[in-house]
Amino acid sequence: MNEIALLGLELDKLKSVYRKSYITDGSRNENSAEHSWHLAVALMGYSSLIPADVDINKCIQMALCHDICEIGAGDVCAYHDTSGKYEQEFEYMDEFRSRFPTFGNNAKELWEEYEAGVTTESQWVKVFDKLLPFLLNIASEGRTWMEQDITRSMVVKHNAFIGDVAPELLKWMYVEIDKAVNAGWLDPA
Template identity: 45%
Template structure:
């Protein structure tokens, strides 16, 4: 065995009891998130963003903002929360922020997370707990995650001439209500969002109602 392999597999007994078929099956289960399309359009394209892309963007954005603003957060926890954030959509699909069924989306997503947790090839022992934290928690990491999760699709809308908003007849009051919580969590981002909502309304991208 090479020195590299010996470093990677120091516990040969444990490794010999792990079925690599189970491992690769779980990895393909995670890959399914790439097939879940969201409502946001990727900038400079005519295609929809998928949930795996959003999860990556969310993790990177949270990391960058936490560093830039020197926020007192646990970066490892923050990134883990961002990465598991949309995994329930593998089974449930993406639910549009302004859909009537939005309040019930967590039911199918929670069931999907439980299924992934039970996979024999899953090495993330606290997958359920991490997902519940990002879904219902109130930690500093969760608060930041929720702010950035709202910021990113808003940003994509601004940079695609409000395409998703126009497609779905979204109103100014809907967008304002969906982002109101950010005023207490991250005032500077909220102030910027408020200005951009005004701009989007003036452009006709949001219905002024």
């Protein structure tokens, strides 16, 4: 099989990495490929909220590549112990780059930029990368939060960085967090 076919089949594996979040209708967990697509399209849809000097095309590319690492490392709940996760992801992205040098090099650079979170583009991708699972939790009446024993303080801590990038969005999220606590979807601790 040539590199073109092998790359397509390798990327298809992202469809088999299931996340903790449920799709909107609650019938099943989303997979990482769906999440990456959802994130890329959401960045396009919410582009009016993103400053004009942010390279939206780079954001979309980063969104599509940020979870390729999960093909080799799997997905973990962001609220629990993630020690060793970065190392596993880095190892897979190194292997991916060596197997598919042309695309793999670009994908690894985008992944590293996302992980570092220093550029404006990576920060905006991270904002929406956190917002989408949050919205899915609201849509599913906190199903993932309840299944994973997630508390209000954990959600607040996990999303606090959003205040540095999109403070109005974080204010809205805090209102939704309080509603979720009042509805019994999120442990108040």
